[in-house]
Amino acid sequence: MPNHLTQGRLTLTPEIADALAGNRPVVALESTVISHGMPYPKNLETARALEAEVRGAGAVPATIAVMDGRIRVGLDDDALERLASAGPAAWKLSRRDLPVALAVGALGATTVAATMIAARMAGIAVFATGGIGGVHRGAEHSFDVSADLDELARTSVCVVCAGAKSILDLPKTLEVLETRGVPVLGFGTGEFPAFYSRRSGLPVSHRCDNVTEVANILRTKWELGLEGGVLLANPIPLADELDADAMEDAIGRALADADAKGIKGKDVTPHLLAALERLTGGRSLTANMALIRDNARVAAGVAAAYAALEKPNG
Ligand code: PSU
Ligand code: MN
Numbered sequence: 001m002p003n004h005l006t007q008g009r010l011t012l013t014p015e016i017a018d019a020l021a022g023n024r025p026v027v028a029l030e031s032t033v034i035s036h037g038m039p040y041p042k043n044l045e046t047a048r049a050l051e052a053e054v055r056g057a058g059a060v061p062a063t064i065a066v067m068d069g070r071i072r073v074g075l076d077d078d079a080l081e082r083l084a085s086a087g088p089a090a091w092k093l094s095r096r097d098l099p100v101a102l103a104v105g106a107l108g109a110t111t112v113a114a115t116m117i118a119a120r121m122a123g124i125a126v127f128a129t130g131g132i133g134g135v136h137r138g139a140e141h142s143f144d145v146s147a148d149l150d151e152l153a154r155t156s157v158c159v160v161c162a163g164a165k166s167i168l169d170l171p172k173t174l175e176v177l178e179t180r181g182v183p184v185l186g187f188g189t190g191e192f193p194a195f196y197s198r199r200s201g202l203p204v205s206h207r208c209d210n211v212t213e214v215a216n217i218l219r220t221k222w223e224l225g226l227e228g229g230v231l232l233a234n235p236i237p238l239a240d241e242l243d244a245d246a247m248e249d250a251i252g253r254a255l256a257d258a259d260a261k262g263i264k265g266k267d268v269t270p271h272l273l274a275a276l277e278r279l280t281g282g283r284s285l286t287a288n289m290a291l292i293r294d295n296a297r298v299a300a301g302v303a304a305a306y307a308a309l310e311k312p313n314g
Helices: 014-021 042-056 077-089 098-104 112-122 147-154 170-179 211-223 244-260 265-279 283-310
Strands: 005-007 010-012 026-029 060-067 070-073 091-093 108-110 126-128 158-161 184-187 206-208 230-233
Touching: 010 014, 010 112, 014 026, 014 060, 026 042, 026 112, 026 283, 042 060, 042 077, 042 283, 060 077, 060 098, 060 112, 070 098, 070 112, 091 098, 098 108, 108 112, 112 126, 112 147, 112 158, 126 283, 147 170, 158 283, 170 184, 184 211, 206 211, 211 230, 211 283, 230 283, 244 265, 265 283
Parallel strands: 010 070, 026 060, 026 126, 091 108, 126 158, 158 230, 184 206, 184 230
Antiparallel strands: 005 010, 060 070, 060 108
C-alpha cells in the first residue's frame, strides 16, 4: 500500500490522513456489523452504501478492520469485499482480542469497542454504527455485559447509534452508562430508541435537536478533561420502523433458541441477529440497513459541526 500513512500499528488511507490533517470531517465505521451482523452480499452492499452516505453528507468515511497485522483505517473496495465475503470467518474483535489478532496476523472485524479504540488512535472523533452492545437480559446470572459499555466509559469518541436492540436489557444498559459517566443524547427525541422501534419508554440524559449542540457537548466534555465517549441515539426513520409487538415476539424466540443451543460469550449477539433475520423473514435486515445509513448521515453532520468548532479562531 504505497503512500499510506502509518502510525504505529495504524494504516490510514491518504485521503483520511489528509482530511484529519486539514481538520475536515471524518466518520469512523465499524466492521463487525459487516462480517457478523449481516449476511453476504447484503453486508457488502450496506458497507458501500454507508461510505456513500457519509460522502454525500460531506465527510470522509473510515471503515476500520484488522488485516495483515495492521489496523486499517479506511478500506478500499477490495478490502471491503474481503471482509464481507469472509463473514463470521473473520475474527470478531473487541478490546481484549485486538492485540491478539494483530500479533498473529488474523483477519478481524472491529466491534464498537475496538472501533472506538482505533478511531481514537487515528484522531477521529465521530463514529457511526447500528446498535451498541449492552447488558444482556439475564446478566445477573450470565454476567454478560458488552465491553462496548466499558469502552464508552473510557475512550473519547462520539458513537452514533439507533439505541440498542431489546435482545438486551435496556433499563440495565442505561443504568450502567449512567454509572460509568456516559452522556446519552437523544437526537430529536427525549427517549432512548430501541433500534427497530423509535421508542422504548426510557428517558435519555439529554435531548439534542441539532448537530451543533451535540458538537458543543463533545467539545465541552473533552475540554473539561472528562475522558470517555458520548452516545448519540438517533431513532430509526419513521418509514422503516417495525412493529414493536411483532419484534418482541421474534426476540423472545431468538433468545429461547440461543438458550437451548447453549450459545455463550461473543457468539451470543451474532447468533441473536441471525435468528431475528430468519424469524422476521428478512424484515429486520432491511430495517437494520436503513437505520445504519441514517446514523452515518447524522454522524457526518456531527463530524462537520465538531470540525467547525475546532478550527483555529473558528
Ligand atoms: N448490535 C447490533 N448489531 C451489531 C452488533 C451489536 O444490533 O452488529 C455488534 C457490534 O459490533 C457490537 C457488537 O459492538 O455486536 C457487540 O458484541 P457483544 O455483545 O459480544 O459485546
Ligand atoms: Mn457479551
